[in-house]
Amino acid sequence: MTPDTRARLTAAVKAYDVRGVVGEDLTEEMIRALGAAFVDEVDAAGELVVVGHDMRDSSPVFAQAFAEGAARRGANVSLLGLCSTDETYYASGAWNAPAAMFTASHNPAKYNGIKFSRAGAQGISLDTGLAAIRDRALDFLDGDIPAHPNPGQIDQRDVLHDYAAYLRSLVDLSAIRPLRIVVDAGNGMGGLTVPAVLETAAGLPALPVEIIPLYFELDGTFPNHEANPLEPANLVDLQRAVVAHGADLGLAFDGDADRCFVVDELGEAVSPSAVAAIVALREISRVTAQGATDVVVLHNLITSNIVAETIRSAGATPVRTRVGHSLIKDEMARTSAVFGGEHSAHYYFREFWGADNGMLAALNVLAELGAHDEPMSALRTRFSPYSLSGEINSTVTDVALATDRVRNAFATRASEDTLDGLTMLGTVAANEPFWWFSVRPSNTEPLLRLNVEAADHDTMSRIRDEVLALIRKDS
Secondary structure (H helix, E strand, O other), X not given: OOHHHHHHHHHHEOOOOEEEEEOOOEOHHHHHHHHHHHHHHOOOOOOEEEEEEOOOOOHHHHHHHHHHHHHHOOOEEEEEEEXXXXXXXXXXXXXXXXXXXXXXXXOOOOEEEEEEEEOOOEEOOHHXXXXXXXXXXXXXXXXXXXXXXXXXXXXXXXXXHHHHHHHHHHOOOOXXXXXXXXXXXXXXXXXXXXXXXXXXXXXXXXXXXXEEEEOOOOOOOOOOOOXXXXXXXXXXXXHHHHHHOOOOEEEEEOOOOOOEEEEEOOXXXXXXXXXXXXXXXXXXXXXXXXXXXXXXXXXXXXXXXXHHHHHHHOOOXXXXXXXXXXXXXXXXXXXXXXXXXXXXXXXXXXXXXXXXXXXXXHHHHHHHHHOOOOOHHHHHHHOOOOEEOOOEEEEOOOHHHHHHHHHHHHOOOXXXXXXXXXXXXXXXXXXXXXXXXXXXXXXXXXXXXXXXXXXXXXXXXXXXXXXHHHHHOOO
């Protein structure tokens, strides 16, 4: 293995997954080594390993290479073929098997990557096994992958019907009022899962919903727009279509369909925090009706204050967490939380093995909207009482220096919290509007990520502009 190969693979292993440019950062040889290393790390020799992939051109080849490396180390591999990331979580949970999903989510076509799970859909991060997988793979690339005395077999399974049926068993939409829904799949895996879950493609009964599809054709080159609904520009087509078709709401999925975004009937985006509050309320109500007490719901530290307020008002306990996929999965398991929500539209469910599932969040929103006569805009307004900036990224030359500049400037005006980066909560006098902001460094780039919330738009804008000026000074 050349030093360049070692450096590229090392760089491709991120905090929570593997992500890199196909043919440069990730090659079939590297993927085969990662498959072997994964089996060793999760002790899966003689056991089942599940492998799925998205619609990118490189994904089927990479999935096969991974399966070959895994089988060489003794695992029996089931290839799921085309699927969403949460389908692999379903298989990992239902079959209690470790899993790997080949996707680069919303990244452009030249990228690919891997999301790993231990058995039961439990996350793997750099601190909980991903670094060991990387190091083992590098060792294999230095020599050869030793064959296990009992090499595994590779077969194929289709999990789409079982996945769709399981989600429908968790949220019953059969009795809701009829809804017209525009869905933008962004040429990603939502084009496969939406017809299965919300329509009859998986052989399930019809629901009282009419789906108007946008970009359901699976195409890893993303010819219409990036499959990243977190960027407002990628919601424009959906917003226009919702209004044009007189739809009750719109749904947008990212490339691997594990995140879902919502647009109301007026074409206005519903913030992921509002969605988290709506789903949290439903999940709390569901389990308390079953007699549950001491209910816990997670939210990361940059969701809107409305999320924690909604959780408390429903008699549950909000637990504030750091940002990060595997971190929240770990917290879901540790706290037995019934639900967890992130600002990025990742939504985690105890009934889904603590894993995130955008489709399940969408089902909950449809159930809530369909149970009442009020429009989606009324729900959006009720659960969006404050003004949020959204996440603003700034490239800086010295992350620590820029952070200290912000801390010092606000030291006498706010209380400080360092759970994840720097959070400053404004100490305001009676009758003054509240505000807070979070400044977090990127794990992989010289970036600072700013999120601001305040009681009103003017206060939010004022705090946002002041912090941005401090961050970007001399950068």
